[in-house]
Amino acid sequence: MRFDVITLFPELFGPQLTQGITRRAFESRQVDVRLWPLRDHALDAYRRVDDRPYGGGPGMVMLVEPLERALEAVRTDRADESAVPVVHFTPTGQMLTQAVVQQFAQGPGAVLLCGRYEGIDQRFIDRHVTLELSLGDFVLSGGELPALALLDAVARLQPGVLNAPSHEQDSFSAGLLDCPHYSRPEVLQTPEGPLPVPPVLLSGHHAEIARWRRDQMLRLTARRRPDLIAAARAAGQLSAQDEKTLRAADI
Template sequence: MRFHIMTLFPDIFNSYMSESIMKRAIEKGKIEVFIYNIRDFSNSKHKKVDDYPFGGGAGMVMTPQPIYDTYKHIIDTHGINNPRVIYLTPKGKVHSQSIAQEFSTEEDIILLCGHYEGIDQRIIDLIVTDEISIGDYVLTGGELPALILIDSISRLIPGVLSQNESFEEESFKDNLLEYPHYTRPREFMGLEVPDVLLSGNHKNVDNWRHEQSIKITKERRPDLYKKACK
């Protein structure tokens, strides 16, 4: 899969992509990440990328020309037809594991990181296929949400995670949160590992983990628990 990131702050992505699982995924050729500075595509003499909103109001709005020309450069350079173009915005559909799973089947994804008060609506009308939010709060830009999407999508691509890092039993599988985990030592500050995990009986371990998942989900995410019960 190829991720194409349109941003005003490309350096934000470099350090994250050079560490841990993302670094290994790139080295193994499972994902490719291309970063484009929208400012480089501005026709303005001073590389201006924002302007005052029509109708008045606080803040500035990202102008359409630099964004559109960045988009055209991406699709022309890589020969992409009808790509998924994701605009990260609080107005979008809230990101979820099922959405990440859907995106993980794409060959190319273009991520548009907004700033200021947002982007000119005509860009959304012309090129954006999906508007995605990472939660009901506002950030200073779309770079952190873009990183979250890249991470959550990449780890679902076959071969990105090793067997020891498998996503098959993680949170949100079957709308349940994940069960508790324990490792050595068996006792720590008076707290002991549950006996069932030391029993060697895999069926009992599986049952305990499932019961814990149900309990935790019911207590912490009743919305998910209702879905799990359907």
């Protein structure tokens, strides 16, 4: 799959594409990321890509014409792949969820549009953008961080990137939050007293461990994200034992 990123700050992507375990996906081109500096598509001597908004107000607006030229260059370079979605990162977009990530991870890629300043000329959005995404109910300085988040989330789902299929137990992958995890030492000595690892995890009984983890996921999700429990019930994803666990926890 291929992701073309239109951005004013391509240098922000370098560390993400070359560090950590997800670099395997980028180096192998399983996730082929190509950066398109927007100023390269400004025609004036100052390489201007923004101007004051019509109607007045604070800030600047990204100009439509450099964006049009950048997108045309991307589509020309992609040739027969020009039908991929154009994604705009904005607080007004739909939430970026694991389900959305999984769709991208199985698709051909996308054009990622990283806005800055007060935003992008709406005429470009109306003409070309097919999907608007948000990381949450807060405002960032630009679309680069959400684009990096999407690329990282997609990369770790590619075959061979992780040492084991650990993403299958990630939060949201099964519709629930992930369970707690423990490692050495077996008993942590603290001023408040010893903190042992839950005994079931040391038992070697795989079925009991799996049940314990499932119960922990259910309890944590019910406390922090009851909406996910409701969605799992509606989808028929909770077993009779799951419901018993929730009743026993008075959740």
